[in-house]
Amino acid sequence: GAVVSQHPSWVICKSGTSVKIECRSLDFQATTMFWYRQFPKQSLMLMATSNEGSKATYEQGVEKDKFLINHASLTLSTLTVTSAHPEDSSFYICSANPGLAVGTQYFGPGTRLLVL
């Protein structure tokens, strides 16, 4: 149980285009999902908390108009990187709490984004 999937696993795009990343909880419902970004040899940085049926909560310094989050159902959250630039190239990982234990988060496999 507690499986989280992400799609795509890899994406390469041209600068200025938008990229959508999907995060799905496969065997549980998640009212809250989390989006992280990880640059090489650095730790996970929380970007935003995605709330089903309401607006996402963004961390300080994360541009909400650039990183659009939509949590349309209890099993799906999407992150859209709008007008991507090379500095947005990173490893994007989502996670969800299946409610099995307080605070426990299970991570998706991640999406590696390369912006040329």
Add this chain to the structure above:
Amino acid sequence: QKEVEQNSGPLSVPEGAIASLNCTYSDRGSQSFFWYRQYSGKSPELIMSIYSNGDKEDGRFTAQLNKASQYVSLLIRDSQPSDSATYLCAVNRNNNDMRFGAGTRLTVKP
């Protein structure tokens, strides 16, 4: 002061030895504590969670928590080369506020 601090390593231990990983945190109100393992190029995988002071054992892994000292540790007994990874300490301040340390890179040498 960082919210969650870990020694970045690398920590190198011989196969079969005990690996000891340490973590300190700044928020005394933190409620739950986690250790994740992250292989290169992969996403983190939950190894252990601990919520109360003392030790918690799961197979070769033992998590230790001391809230008074704001200290969490992970011991890996009988270390194997497959344990070579980066270990992330995570601290949950409330149900939706998880903070991660920078990670300690562990290498287990055959």
